[in-house]
Amino acid sequence: MTTAASLRLDLGTLHLDIDLTVEAGEVVALLGPNGAGKTTVLRALAGLQPIDAGRLTIDDQVVDDPAAGRFVPAEQRPVGVVFQDYLLFPHLTVLENVAFGPRSRGIPRAEARSQAQRWLDRVGIADLAGQRPGKISGGQAQRTALARALATEPRLLLLDEPLAALDAGTRASVRRDLRRHLIEYDGATVLVTHDALDALALADRIVILEAGSVTQTGTLAEVTTRPRSSYVADLIGMNLLRGRSTGTVIDLDDHPGQLITAEGFDGPVLALIHPNAVSLHRIEPEGSARNRWHERITGFDLLGDRVRVRLDGEVPLVAEVTPAAVAEMALAEGDTLWATVKATEVTAYPS
Amino acid sequence: MTRARRRPPLLVVAVAAVTVAFFALPLIGLFKRASWATLVDDLTTTESLTALRLSLVCSLSATALSVLFGLPLAWVLARLRFPGRPLVRALVLLPLVLPPVVGGVALLAAFSRRGIVGEHLYDWFGIQLTFTTAGAVLAETFVALPFFVITVEAALRSMNTRYEDVAATLGASRWTVFRRVTLPMIGPSVVAGAVLAWARALGEFGATITFAGNIIGKTQTLPLAVYLALESNPDVAVAMSLVLLAVSLVVIVSLRDRWLERS
Numbered sequence: 001m002t003t004a005a006s007l008r009l010d011l012g013t014l015h016l017d018i019d020l021t022v023e024a025g026e027v028v029a030l031l032g033p034n035g036a037g038k039t040t041v042l043r044a045l046a047g048l049q050p051i052d053a054g055r056l057t058i059d060d061q062v063v064d065d066p067a068a069g070r071f072v073p074a075e076q077r078p079v080g081v082v083f084q085d086y087l088l089f090p091h092l093t094v095l096e097n098v099a100f101g102p103r104s105r106g107i108p109r110a111e112a113r114s115q116a117q118r119w120l121d122r123v124g125i126a127d128l129a130g131q132r133p134g135k136i137s138g139g140q141a142q143r144t145a146l147a148r149a150l151a152t153e154p155r156l157l158l159l160d161e162p163l164a165a166l167d168a169g170t171r172a173s174v175r176r177d178l179r180r181h182l183i184e185y186d187g188a189t190v191l192v193t194h195d196a197l198d199a200l201a202l203a204d205r206i207v208i209l210e211a212g213s214v215t216q217t218g219t220l221a222e223v224t225t226r227p228r229s230s231y232v233a234d235l236i237g238m239n240l241l242r243g244r245s246t247g248t249v250i251d252l253d254d255h256p257g258q259l260i261t262a263e264g265f266d267g268p269v270l271a272l273i274h275p276n277a278v279s280l281h282r283i284e285p286e287g288s289a290r291n292r293w294h295e296r297i298t299g300f301d302l303l304g305d306r307v308r309v310r311l312d313g314e315v316p317l318v319a320e321v322t323p324a325a326v327a328e329m330a331l332a333e334g335d336t337l338w339a340t341v342k343a344t345e346v347t348a349y350p351s
Numbered sequence: 352m353t354r355a356r357r358r359p360p361l362l363v364v365a366v367a368a369v370t371v372a373f374f375a376l377p378l379i380g381l382f383k384r385a386s387w388a389t390l391v392d393d394l395t396t397t398e399s400l401t402a403l404r405l406s407l408v409c410s411l412s413a414t415a416l417s418v419l420f421g422l423p424l425a426w427v428l429a430r431l432r433f434p435g436r437p438l439v440r441a442l443v444l445l446p447l448v449l450p451p452v453v454g455g456v457a458l459l460a461a462f463s464r465r466g467i468v469g470e471h472l473y474d475w476f477g478i479q480l481t482f483t484t485a486g487a488v489l490a491e492t493f494v495a496l497p498f499f500v501i502t503v504e505a506a507l508r509s510m511n512t513r514y515e516d517v518a519a520t521l522g523a524s525r526w527t528v529f530r531r532v533t534l535p536m537i538g539p540s541v542v543a544g545a546v547l548a549w550a551r552a553l554g555e556f557g558a559t560i561t562f563a564g565n566i567i568g569k570t571q572t573l574p575l576a577v578y579l580a581l582e583s584n585p586d587v588a589v590a591m592s593l594v595l596l597a598v599s600l601v602v603i604v605s606l607r608d609r610w611l612e613r614s
Contacts, residue, residue, distance in 0.1 A: 046516075046520050047519070047520070048516050048519065048520070073519070074516070074519035074520050075519045075520075075521075075522050075523055075524055076522075077520075079520055080520070080521075081517070081520045083513065083516075083517060087511075087513055087514055087517045089514060089517075089518075089532060089535075089536075090536070091535040091536060091538075100518070100521050100523070100531070101521035101522055104518070104521050104522040104523035104524070104527055104531075105522040148521065149520075152521060152522055
């Protein structure tokens with residue numbers, strides 16, 4: 001059973017044009033910057049936003065096909081949604097929230113309530129059944145929202161930033177539990193997130209969505225070892241440069257600098273450099289490093305016990321050094337210095 | 352950094368005090384004027400009781416009609432986009448600012464036996480609204496309905512409609528969404544709107560006397576009885592005024608969370 005979306009939607013400022021398929025039992029993460037259209041894709045799949053062109057099928061059933069004049073409204077789609085801020089009905093108890101779906105689908109009250117109770121047991125908040133949403137924590141609200149979405153036994157589960165509203169402490173444990181529930185769930189899941197860690201923990205496959213278009217798909221390993229956009233490179237903290245390769249020399253597209261790689265080929269390429277492969281020098285170094293550029297410091301970011309130095313000049317780069325190195329070399333914003341990278345540290349692949 | 356508190360602007364405070372007195376003095380006068388010893392007797396005269404009972408029946412009927420017809424109208428105004436919506440809103444809110452007596456004249460033009468609608472009501476069904484209790488209810492509904500619509504429409508607009516989206520994804524039909532999500536979430540505003548409409552209906556004078564007349568037991572509601580009693584039996588008029596004042600105070604207190612700031 002396959003859920004497929006071929007979806008075109010014009011929202012004035014955003015033009016969405018994507019193709020997406022999710023198999024039953026699979027979790028696909030839609031990863032992208034704010035405003036890329038991720039939530040709109042979810043709304044279209046849920047039936048809250050009709051598409052302009054294309055075709056949506058859920059479990060091989062057509063639910064939206066403008067050309068054929070077919071549109072199945074939200075309440076008739078086999079879809080469960082966990083919304084970003086959970087949106088638990090404030091006037092209903094936790095149990096009534098979860099029983100709402102079964103009740104709306106025609107199951108008698110008593111049966112709906114006992115089903116809801118079983119779902120609360122499964123997500124581990126059975127003791128909160130009688131509480132109002134206002135009285136429970138963020139993690140508990142997330143579990144309630146998940147139970148409410150799953151209680152209708154949907155064939156497609158949509159999660160919109162399911163962990164974004166949680167603080168760092170609860171986030172890890174809720175993420176672990178969510179992962180367990182997603183493994184048990186036999187339908188298709190589409191997860192919207194802008195957090196690579198959530199995608200890593202929860203998804204089988206990643207779809208990168210930028211400005212309404214899919215820029216890359218694959219497993220997390222595939223996407224991160226061969227990023228195709230600066231968004232993904234930033235997400236995993238790598239330097240990504242675009243240029244044209246002739247032998248082992250790459251001429252950069254938007255910058256004067258050149259890059260030397262170990263393995264050469266011809267044509268348009270992307271070059272990946274880990275920030276800790278970049279060395280900084282006050283005076284022009286003489287050594288084996290084939291890449292040597294004159295750079296200016298534009299800023300610093302603290303990342304754990306490392307400092308990321310943002311550089312601009314012949315080649316825009318981020319270098320990762322220790323705080324001790326920053327102090328010893330007395331690095332400051334606006335300083336000019338030399339950056340070197342060994343040719344073997346540059347990973348180049350066709351763009 | 353601390354700073355000496357500035358002296359309050361005396362002239363402004365003085366004018367404000369005069370204004371407060373302007374509101375307070377009539378109430379004090381009413382209390383002083385009341386003959387408390389005969390209050391119960393004044394209120395239990397036949398004409399008082401008749402007017403009280405009629406007022407209650409008419410105002411509650413008008414409130415029920417306001418809720419019944421106002422709720423769908425408020426929903427349409429808040430949720431549907433259609434050409435001419437601002438015009439419709441203006442039309443609905445007009446009775447808020449229209450002099451009630453003009454409302455009464457307009458109602459006559461439409462629903463009297465020679466009115467554009469009333470003519471047919473009489474010819475075809477034998478229904479006459481003028482000079483009947485039904486006419487009094489109609490006049491009160493005309494002035495009360497906008498209060499309900501404006502309150503509920505505002506609540507529908509400020510409500511987070513994503514809750515309705517959630518309900519739809521859970522399989523709820525439009526009607527179920529309204530009944531189990533929308534209505535409970537705007538519940539307090541529906542109650543507030545109904546209370547406002549009721550208070551307005553209870554106090555209605557101009558439209559009622561113009562359209563429905565002043566017939567004891569049929570269309571003579573409390574405000575009309577007060578006006579008439581002022582000539583013949585001022586004590587009764589004051590006593591009935593106190594009843595209406597008490598109702599107004601209850602309304603203000605019951606809506607205090609909306610209107611009175613809590614310090």
